[in-house]
Amino acid sequence: MEHQILQIALDAPLDFCFDYRWLSGEGCAPAVIGQIAIVPFGRREVAGMIVGVTQHTDVPPDKLKDALAVHVQLPPLNTEWLALCRFAADYYQRPLGEVVIPALPKNLRGLKTISLDRALKKLAKPGSSHDSTPADVPALNASQQAAVDAIASASGFAPHLLYGVTGSGKTEVYLQAAARILSRHEDADNHAQILILVPEINLTPQLEGNIRARFPGVMVATLHSGLAEGERLGNWLAAHLGQARIILGTRLALLASFPHLKLIVIDEEHDPSYKQQEGLRYSARDLAVWRARQLAIPLVLGSATPSLESWHHAQSGRYRQLDLRERAVRDAVLPTVSLINMEHDKPFEGITATLLAALKLRLERGEQSLLFLNRRGYAPVLACDACGWISNCSRCTAFMVLHKPDHRLRCHHCGLEQRIPKSCPTCGNVDIQPLGRGTQRVEEGLQALLPEARLLRIDADSTRLKGSAQAAFDSVHRGEVDILIGTQMVAKGHDFQNLTLVGILNPDTALFSQDYRASERLFAQLMQVAGRAGRVAQKEGGSVSQVLIQTRYPQHPLYAAIIAHNYDRFANTLLAERRQAGLPPFIYQALLRADARELSIALEFLKAAAVAVQQDGIIINDPIPMTMTRVANVDRAQLLIESVSRPALQAFLKVWIDAMRQIKTRARWSVEVDPVDI
Known part of the structure; x- marks a missing residue:
């Protein structure tokens, strides 16, 4: 029997690892760093990661406990992965165990022995490899071709900021650069792996479909929190074993194990969703930069509205900037952006006469429209004019939002729900009224204004069920919707072929936020949602693609930059302000x-x-x-x-x-x- 002391990191708020004894031999193989072990911890049995193996310990023999099992059937996680976790733990000031254990699929953290074959069979079920004819590869314009050449020919650590206007074909650059890198390593013993990250789960189905169609026979795996645990385990194992060549996922995929990673792509790199807000509060974008440097591989950060941090790095020469200034589809141009002054054009049911006329024109021509309002629910608050009562949450410093279809007041912060009162709880007044508008109220008002229109609302309330968001987007793509009403879920990543009008409702509140990042986020949000319009060539006799912004502050410089589609000027102005104020990225x-x-x-x-x-x-x-x-x-x-x-x-x-x-x-x-x- 061989005596080993295992240093094991556990998912516990402690900065040190725990020592356990492991006796190998007689059917028990020696333990190695990077394996998962099952150990007693207090009154429980938990999974931990072996991060050190030695022969000595300072723990008294009578206090030293034995490890119960080691998952020897799973190939150990490699030293590069452990180094990534150590860096994340050190930089974000968290215990190592709080990084390595949550990064694993839940089924690997369990006490049962896993079956690798069973997990992988679920991934490699018939049809998942798409052994069909590859989809046609579109011809690239000169800017796209230059970007692909730069990325695919890069050697060593090479960070690129792919700055492209909406509809400029950034996704096509990703795919063709990935194809060249995969092809270059085709004859190698260790095939290349490509990691592509998107900020939100609902952006994965369309991109996954494009990837599978473009790369038939190549194993593609997705990694995000919306997967069933068995499916996530199979996909994670396929990446860990090097079988999955292309991995598509959200931020948690960045912490997965890839033995042959050759390219990392961060799509919509500006999106705040890449920052985890619980537990290990890491930035997947920033860790991707570190991981690319660690592995000496190219990195692509793509966006039409880059974060100021990435823009600053590009301007200072730390990142190589690749520009796509024109839309990829011939004769497809950026939409015209116009402001509607709500002080002059008073809205009815939240819609001004100018916007309503534009909606009617699209209906007559069989074209689609999008109304964007980043506020779900029916109304932000219910109020009593008689005594001033408002629907405050009893547990939060926030309003309870009116959800009229559900007959509920709901707090979006703590989840508290109440039935809508029939009268004011304070004075008994029965005439209590909703204040403001959410997507539900806009939908109701639009049904009255345009009863012949086919409306669809897409927000967190309408897409709670698994698969409902993709089903909703599919109906838009099939032309079954005339007017789409949505929150930020519809603002990016979706290619609506027949959409020629975007109306933006009530964006002004972000102009006066105390958050110094508010203007940066609003500009990105408006540019992204505006980019949903006019992504194909204009049809003969069709409408010129248009974006209409309803505002009470038409003179604000942010709107001037949006009208001009001038991110460069806006970003450089913000950077100058941040430098003068001593704000990130200068501090x-x-x-x-x-x-x-x-x-x-x-x-x-x-x-x-x-x-x-x-x-x-x-x-x-x-x-x-x-x-x-x-x-x-x-x-x-x-x-x-x-x-x-x-x-x-x-x-x-x-x-x-x-x-x-x-x-x-x-x-x-x-x-x-x-x-x-x-």
Whole structure:
């Protein structure tokens, strides 16, 4: 029997690994780093990752416990994957176990022995390989061809910012660059793997269909949280074993295991969805940059509205910028953008006369329209004019949103639901009214204004069931919808061939947000949704593609940049403002959050933390309540830390976190590095 000491990382809020004894021999193979082990932990049995193997331990023999099992049938995760996890844990100030274990499919974290063959058979079921004739490969224009050549011929670590207007064919660049890289490694013992990330689950079906059609016979695997656990396990194993050549997924796919990764693509790289907001608060985009550097492979960051961080890196020469300034389809041009001044053209049912006339014109011509309103529900709030009562959530500092079809008031933050009151709970007034508009109310009003139109609403409420979002988008593509009403779910990644009009309702609220990123996000959102129009050549006698924005502030410079489709000027102006104000990307930040049953407890902890450690070059701001102070009966406060030096900030955080662990408090706290919501 061989005696081994296994150093095992567990999914626990502890910065150290645990030592366990493993006796190999007599049918038990020696354990190696990168394998999954089942061990006793307290009164439970849990899965952990072997991150070290030695012969010695400081744990007394009578305290040393035996590992119960090691998943020897699963090839160990390689050193590059473990190095990625160590970097993520170190940079985002989390225990290693909180990175490596959640990165694995749940079925691998269970106590049962897994069957690799059974899991892979589910992936390789008949028809999944698409052994059919490859789809036609479109001819590229000069800009697209230059981008493909640059990406496919790059050697070593080569980050590219693919900046292309909406409809410029960025996806085609991804696919043809991937094809060349796959072909270059076709005769190698280890075939190349390509990772393509998208920000949201609902963007995967259309792209997956295009990939499978373009690469028949190539195993394609998807990785996202919407998969059943068995399906996710099979796809993860196919990537881990090198069988899947193209992997398509959301942010969690970045932490999967790829033995032969040769290219990483981040589509819509600006999207805030790439930042995880719970547990390990990592940025998949930023970790992709690190992983590409680690593996010395090309990286593509694609967007029509790049994040200011990526734009800054491109302007400074750190990233190579590849431009696609024209739409890929011949004779398809960017839509004209016009503003509707709601002070002059008063809306009825949320729709101005100008926008209504444009909708009617599209109906007459058999063309499709899109109305964009980034607010779901029927109305943001229910109110009483008699006494001033409003539908506040009793557990959050937020309104309960009216959902009229469900006869419910619903809090979008804590999930609390109530029936719609028949009268004011305070004064008994029966004439309580909805204030503002959500997508449900716009749909209701439009049905009255255009009863002959076929309407479809796509938002988080209408697409709760699995597969319902894709079914809804399919109906739009089949031409079964005249007017689509939607939230940000419809704003990006969808290629609607017959859509010639986009109407944008109520975008003004973001113009006056206290979040310094609000204007950047609004510009990206409006440019993305505007890009859904006019993606094919104009039909003879058809409408010129048009975007109409209803606003009360038509003189705002953000709208001028949108009308001109001038991201360059807008981004450079914002960068200059950020530099002058000392904001990212010219400064580095970390955010300490504290939660407690009483706000005073959270603030007291933050005040103690603020003076726990002092260091030159580190700015410690005053603790303040969060904008959304109370969520689910928990009060929240925050403390912002800043430095012009990333290494200095990282060094400070390590010392500071150790110091905060010595502070006695009833508050729960966490540190987020590079926060995106402050």
